[in-house]
Amino acid sequence: MEFCDECGSMMKTEDGRWVCGSCGFEKSRDTEQEAAMTTTQGQEETELVDMSETDEEAIGPTTGARCPECGHDRARYEMKQIRAADESETRFFTCTECGHKWREDDH
Structure with a gap:
């Protein structure tokens, strides 16, 4: 490119x-x-990583966010800059109970 x-x-x-x-x-x-x-042409997809026996602390931080799917009050989160640098980051959540994923933007 x-x-x-x-x-x-x-x-x-x-x-x-x-x-x-x-x-x-x-x-x-x-x-x-x-x-x-480096190109993506001809590359194979990587294998899935089994995280079932990994300690919760090693997976990433959690917060008290309510899952819109199951109502559980704990979720893992990560923040990514997906818009212009002068705009706030987007928070991505994954429910620790059901695995549902959602995001939260500041407007």
Whole structure:
């Protein structure tokens, strides 16, 4: 994957060159650099990890959030930045009782 030096948009390949679909900027492809890039093509999916015998503390933090599915009052959580950097993180919850997953955004 290559990004435009002019506008930062993702570029695509056309006739052996990188071309920006947003501003039209073009540059030559570097096959040595592209060979070092990591791609998902041809990769196999990883196996599921058995967490059944893992201590609760090792899995991650929990909080007193009520599950909308079963009503249990404990959930594991993690926070991720999925929007612009100037916006708050999104909290993802997983119920420790039923495994239901939901998210909470600040608006």
